[in-house]
Amino acid sequence: MAKRPPITNRVKELREANDQMSQSALAKEIGVTRQTVIAIEQGKYSPSLESAFRIARVFDVGLEDVFGWDGD
């Protein structure tokens, strides 16, 4: 299995803090499939910049409050 991308995220944490928002609801808000939200939460997929901004806007936080860098 390939090395995970060095980008971390708090999508699951923010989703749960936001009235237990479902993965399907978040997927619909940002225009991706539920499988993509699952992959993002598991750290298996780094979303495009556009989707990253959309996620941040859904939770009304800054981009760096959702995503972090865990590399060198």
Added chain:
Amino acid sequence: MSFWEKGYLATGLAVLIAGAGYFYFVWQQSAGLEQIAPPNWGTFGAYLIVVTIISAGSFITLGSLEARAADDPDTVGDFDERDRFVNMKSLAAASYITSIGGYLALVWFLFHHNGDLLFHSLVGALMIGEAAMCFLHVFNYNRAY
């Protein structure tokens, strides 16, 4: 496993099963003729029909099963940025595999000068390329990017 993963897995298996059937018939015919059997519409057409029926059938069946289980049935079969990314990577890798198979078939032709063998080799290269494309989709959906 997502709708697309299941669909590609079913199509890949269909190509392998129908491909094995194609080469079994070619081998049987060749054994009877005691030379490489010439290509014929019966065998090739049967392969195309079997692959099309299994592939289309599995996508239709999976689509209706997933729609029944999904919260929002309209979203089943949606294709987003991750699907496009996986599709692009898988098609690129599969095209190399198909090209290598095609070139090997041509090199084989240079040594044997047998057009029938060339036809079957190219069909084999296309089958391997198609199956590789399907299994690469499943692989790329499960690896991390």
